[in-house]
Amino acid sequence: MSSIPDMMDVSIWRGDGTFGQFESFKVPAQESQTILDVVAWVQQNQDPTLTYRYACRVGMCGSCAMMVNGVPRWTCRTHVKKVLVNNNLEVGPLRNLPVIKDLATDMDPFFDKWVAAEGVHHPTKTRDAPIEPILPTNAGRVEASSGIECINCSVCYAACDTVANNPDYLGPAALQRAWTVYNDSKDANKQAVLDAVSGVGGCHNCHSQGSCTVHCPNGLNPMNAIAGLKRVTAMSFFKNGK
Amino acid sequence: MIRSHRTHTLWLAYILHRVSGLGLALFLPTHFYVLSLALTQPERLDGFLHFVEIPIVKVAEFGLVFLLAVHFFGGLRLMALEWLPWSANQKTLAAGAVAGAFLISTTFFLRAI
């Protein structure tokens, strides 16, 4: 098994927010190799100035997402053999976010929108109150649970054409978070959530194209969560006029 | 070329719905104009109705019916998708049932006429 491995042609985006182009590298193919392995190999063996971001390498931290052959993916858990086309790979920075350098994007707009979507807990009790039991089978809890495995990787955000066309749009992950908070029976300010998601950049911008749901590496369904927000905001509008 | 992040059924359904809507929007003014001829210039309407007998125009009519059907079901699909808090499986089953019923009923309808 000591044969010289075959070489793959890998194009990697180099540049900053204002200018850049793809640069070609030859990378040895290996068994069970991930896209992150490829990027790391280039950085360690060909060009130490290549910039990229990762932390956990096991699909938990959400920091390694990049565009791979035009599709947003978590690179630490994407196997090369699954995405290699004609021995070619193209790796670029996530779409819809400003590029800092090479493969590292500035994720601030993504996280700022989590806050703007009111994806924060509004407590009903003080820390001294006894813990209130919640049935896992309770309908609201089931809805809330469906979105909690989000790792903030921004893959859905990069996949969304509405984000691309409207910089104010809160995007799939933030809205899904708002839906989780809305369905949490321990949350005290549902109206704040409804107000936050029904504004200019809110849930009604979504065209239900479903790219978020198709590409979410954790198999979550932000499109479904956004449809939920569309229902409750419309209902609230007809009932209370807001 | 459709960019890779868009190559999935939901996006195709979305673009079909949009394009058929645009097609219908372009067709409607012509449609109203021709209808108005019945009131304003009946002779020209007759001339136009002869033109409609040409086979290629007949084929184009099928295109129109297709646009209408696609747009109609696209709308129903979207309303079901966004307004019914069903699970994905329930929606697939319901869509299958509607499509099946549509297929069977049109077959009978076409036989009847």
Ligand code: SF4
């Ligand atoms: S379903 Fe909505 S949020 Fe998801 S990708 Fe499409 S437009 Fe964006």
Ligand code: SF4
């Ligand atoms: S919803 Fe999925 S794709 Fe979007 S940030 Fe969360 S884990 Fe990533």
Ligand code: FES
């Ligand atoms: S490195 Fe943490 S999710 Fe990929």
